[in-house]
Amino acid sequence: MFTLVDGRAFRIATPAYFFQRESGLYQAEATGFVSAALVLLRLVAEIGSSLIIWRLVFLLLGKTGITLVELCRVVDMRLPILSGFGSTQHLYWSLFAVIIVVLVWPSSIAAPLANSSLQWIPSSQLVHPRTRNYDLPDIRTQDAWNSFLYPEDIVAIALRAATMGARDSDHAFSATQATQRRYMYLDPHLPSESLVLTQMPYFEVSNIEWMNVQFDSETLGDWKPSSLANASMQELPANSKKMGNLGFWMTEKWNFTSAKELYKKPTTFYENKRNVSILVGRIGLNKEDDADLGTNTTQCSSKPGRFGQLPIGVSQFTSSWFLDGEWTATDCFLVAEVTMRIGMIKEQNYNITLVGASENLHVASPLNGANQSQPDLIPDLAILPTLDMMTDVLQHLVSLGVGSQHREDNVQGYLAGMLTVAYHATRSALVEQATDSTTTITAIPSEPIVRALVNRRRLYVWLALNATLTLAALLLWVVQSTTTKTSKTVRDPTLVALTTNMDAVCHKNGDGLCNAVALSGGDKKLGRMVWDYEHGGSCRKLRFASGGDLDENTQTSIPLLSLRQYNKLPDH
Numbered sequence: 001m002f003t004l005v006d007g008r009a010f011r012i013a014t015p016a017y018f019f020q021r022e023s024g025l026y027q028a029e030a031t032g033f034v035s036a037a038l039v040l041l042r043l044v045a046e047i048g049s050s051l052i053i054w055r056l057v058f059l060l061l062g063k064t065g066i067t068l069v070e071l072c073r074v075v076d077m078r079l080p081i082l083s084g085f086g087s088t089q090h091l092y093w094s095l096f097a098v099i100i101v102v103l104v105w106p107s108s109i110a111a112p113l114a115n116s117s118l119q120w121i122p123s124s125q126l127v128h129p130r131t132r133n134y135d136l137p138d139i140r141t142q143d144a145w146n147s148f149l150y151p152e153d154i155v156a157i158a159l160r161a162a163t164m165g166a167r168d169s170d171h172a173f174s175a176t177q178a179t180q181r182r183y184m185y186l187d188p189h190l191p192s193e194s195l196v197l198t199q200m201p202y203f204e205v206s207n208i209e210w211m212n213v214q215f216d217s218e219t220l221g222d223w224k225p226s227s228l229a230n231a232s233m234q235e236l237p238a239n240s241k242k243m244g245n246l247g248f249w250m251t252e253k254w255n256f257t258s259a260k261e262l263y264k265k266p267t268t269f270y271e272n273k274r275n276v277s278i279l280v281g282r283i284g285l286n287k288e289d290d291a292d293l294g295t296n297t298t299q300c301s302s303k304p305g306r307f308g309q310l311p312i313g314v315s316q317f318t319s320s321w322f323l324d325g326e327w328t329a330t331d332c333f334l335v336a337e338v339t340m341r342i343g344m345i346k347e348q349n350y351n352i353t354l355v356g357a358s359e360n361l362h363v364a365s366p367l368n369g370a371n372q373s374q375p376d377l378i379p380d381l382a383i384l385p386t387l388d389m390m391t392d393v394l395q396h397l398v399s400l401g402v403g404s405q406h407r408e409d410n411v412q413g414y415l416a417g418m419l420t421v422a423y424h425a426t427r428s429a430l431v432e433q434a435t436d437s438t439t440t441i442t443a444i445p446s447e448p449i450v451r452a453l454v455n456r457r458r459l460y461v462w463l464a465l466n467a468t469l470t471l472a473a474l475l476l477w478v479v480q481s482t483t484t485k486t487s488k489t490v491r492d493p494t495l496v497a498l499t500t501n502m503d504a505v506c507h508k509n510g511d512g513l514c515n516a517v518a519l520s521g522g523d524k525k526l527g528r529m530v531w532d533y534e535h536g537g538s539c540r541k542l543r544f545a546s547g548g549d550l551d552e553n554t555q556t557s558i559p560l561l562s563l564r565q566y567n568k569l570p571d572h
Contacts, residue, residue, distance in 0.1 A: 002118065005030055006454040009125055011447070027120065027450050038114055045107040045469055052473050053078065056100050059480050064093045065528035065545040078104055096479065103472035106465035113465070117458035120450040124193040131444045134186050136198075137435030139381050145263055147434040148256050148385070154233045157389060157426070157433045162396035165425035167355045168363050169397075173406035173417035178366040179203070180345070183428035186352075186443070189360040194352045195444040196364055200345040202375055203423040205416040207339040210314040211275070225249050225277040225333045226319030231391035238395050241331075243306055244407055245398045246278040246418060247391035249335060259388060267383045270342040274387070277335050278415055280307050280316070284329025296320060300332035308409030310334065336415060342387075342423070343377035352443065385434075386427045393426045394418060 010027045053075055060066045066074075066081070073079040080098040147153040164183040171177040182200050190196070213225055228247035229237050233254055239245075281301070283294040300316040302309070310316075317335060321328040350364040397403070402421060407414040532541040 002034070002454045002459055005034065005118070005452040007451065009123065009449045009451050011449055030452065034118060038111065041466075042111060045466060048469055048473065049078070049104045049107060050075075052100065052104060052469070052476060055476055055480070056097060059476070059484065060093065060097060061529060061531050061542070062484060064090055065530040067528050071529075074101060078108070100472050100476055103468045103475070105468075107469045110462050110465035113458050113462040117455040117462065119453045119455060121453050123449050123451045124191070124446040125449050126195055126444045127447050128444055131442060133440050133442055134184075135438045135440055136184055137431050138437045138439040139431055139435060140437040142260070142264055142381075144381075144434040144436040145256075145260055145385060148233060148259075151234060153433060154389075154392065157429050158392040158396055160432060161389070161393040161422070161425040161429035162400060164361065164363075164428055165393070165397050165421045166400045166402050167361065168353075169402050169417075169421045170406075171365070172420040173403060173410075173413060178368075179420050179424075180366055181424040181428075182350075182364045183355075183425065184362050184364065184441075185360050185432065186362050187360045189354055189357065190352050190362060190443055191446050191448070192353045194446040195349050196352045196362075197347060197349055197442040198364060199347050199378070199439075200350060200364065200366075201380070201424055201427045202341075202343040202345050202377060203420055204341045205338060205419055206271075206341050208412055208415060209337045209339075210311045211335045211337055212315045213317045213335045224319065225275075225317045225335050226331060228277065228391050228395070230254065231388075232395075233389060233392055237392060238399075240395050240398050241279075242398050243279055243282070244404060244414065244418075245395070246276055246415065247394045248387075249275040249277040254388060259384075263381070263384055267381075268343065268379045269377050270383045271339070273337050273339050275335055276338050276415065276419070277317075277333050278411070279331055280310060280334050280411060281305055281332035282329055283332070284321070284327070294330070296327040296330065298330070300330070307407055307411035307414070310411060334411070338415070338419065340419070342383050343375070344380035344383075345375040346378055382427055382430055386423060386430055389426050389430060390419070390422045393422045393429075397422060397425075 008030075010025050010030050012027055057066060057071055057074065060081075070081045074081055074097070078101055080101045081094055147157070168181065168183075171181070172179050180200050180202060182198065184198075228239055228245075228249065230250040230253045231248040233256075283298050283300065300318055302312055302314070302316075311334070314334065317333040318330050319333065320330045349367060351367055352362050352364050355361055355363050397418065403414055403418050406417060528545040529542050530545045532543040
């Protein structure tokens with residue numbers, strides 16, 4: 001039974017009605033079958049142990065005898081017989097009885113091992129009969145970029161992208177996870193671990209080269225690395241002062257008219273360089289925790305701080321703050337020349353994960369958990385508009401604290417990760433807001449299941465404990481076959497009482513057993529009982545052992561136990 005369920009998937013719970021059930025077993029049904037099998041095995045083991053114990057009693061009755069108290073102990077409670085030893089022969093048979101009883105024990109206590117060896121692991125599986133199509137917004141003409149003429153649309157795209165990126169960003173800073181992502185709104189929502197056939201934006205930071213940039217720190221301007229206003233699509237952009245703030249550094253202000261001319265030609269694969277400015281330190285009163293107190297002339301340091309060891313030998317651009325003509329603080333910036341490889345991967349299957357249940361926001365990611373090194377790319381109209389939109393999105397992502405836990409000793413990884421998060425979020429939000437067409441994707445939903453996992457080590461221990469019952473039966477059979485010429489086989493414990501004549505050890509008025517249901521104090525002091533071989537018949541007859549029984553039993557091939565220490569009780 002354990003072999004049949006090991007590694008198999010089972011549906012959770014049980015359908016309310018029989019006609020609602022789908023193919024395959026449910027967890028409750030599998031648990032029921034396993035429990036039924038264990039109960040059956042436990043019953044068989046109990047029957048087997050009873051037969052072994054009664055066969056042991058029959059053997060002892062024919063050899064050394066057994067008292068009524070010892071018989072009740074070994075039959076009812078499976079306790080070893082540890083009576084006084086009158087001879088070496090008696091010691092041998094007592095030890096043999098102890099071995100048999102001890103070998104019977106493990107099967108009675110092994111059940112918890114069998115139950116605990118079956119583990120249920122939460123998982124999911126695809127439900128192909130429920131496959132459905134979704135219509136997603138798409139961009140196929142240049143008319144979509146007219147949204148950039150309206151400030152409210154630009155703000156909507158930036159806020160939507162920041163919301164997407166903030167929900168799912170840790171992957172971009174991990175070297176072991178795939179960084180490709182696509183966000184989409186699907187209604188009705190798909191459970192996590194579903195499968196979707198769609199295109200995937202491709203973005204990779206292939207190289208980062210730090211630059212030496214020097215300007216007069218007392219003069220500010222939108223063309224300086226301290227200001228990201230030129231790269232913003234907004235007239236009055238938000239310029240975050242939080243540590244780690246970054247964006248594209250442009251010496252000229254972005255203009256929709258000139259940008260639209262660049263958007264006309266679809267880009268199949270984009271590989272180019274852009275300058276990125278990043279705030280890495282601060283000196284002065286309005287400092288962050290890792291900044292140094294200083295003066296207007298204090299130089300920015302490359303010593304380990306919030307970002308760890310900064311690039312050695314690379315000068316930092318500084319920008320000072322003044323309040324009422326008084327110096328307040330100085331910000332320290334690094335400028336990097338970043339090489340990016342961007343494109344659109346052809347349609348293929350991806351995992352889908354629900355990241356925003358209230359708005360049905362999903363994110364698609366690669367199946368194998370790794371980026372494709374040389375993907376097949378197709379033209380994408382949204383590459384250049386996405387890059388132009390990224391600076392506004394980065395400002396919001398930094399304000400929301402995205403990536404802040406990944407910048408410790410990792411300025412280069414932080415820079416690449418933030419650009420990755422911003423690109424995928426911006427590309428997805430841009431299509432949602434500035435759409436002029438639709439595209440159809442195919443999705444295969446998943447359903448939660450549990451997989452059975454058998455702990456084989458525990459199962460083998462359980463089997464070994466049950467095997468001791470077989471060992472006890474085999475050992476008892478060998479001893480009985482070699483020491484007894486004729487013996488009745490115990491096939492049913494219930495028939496033992498019906499085929500045993502106890503007249504010789506029972507009484508009505510006097511000493512002896514008078515009540516087979518409950519033992520009195522006097523009954524517990526009765527002597528040893530043996531088989532009376534002198535009287536035949538269909539039933540075996542019991543009698544109290546006498547001194548002559550020892551002389552008779554010592555003629556057997558195995559030394560028997562002395563019975564002379566027991567007093568003979570009066571006959572009845």
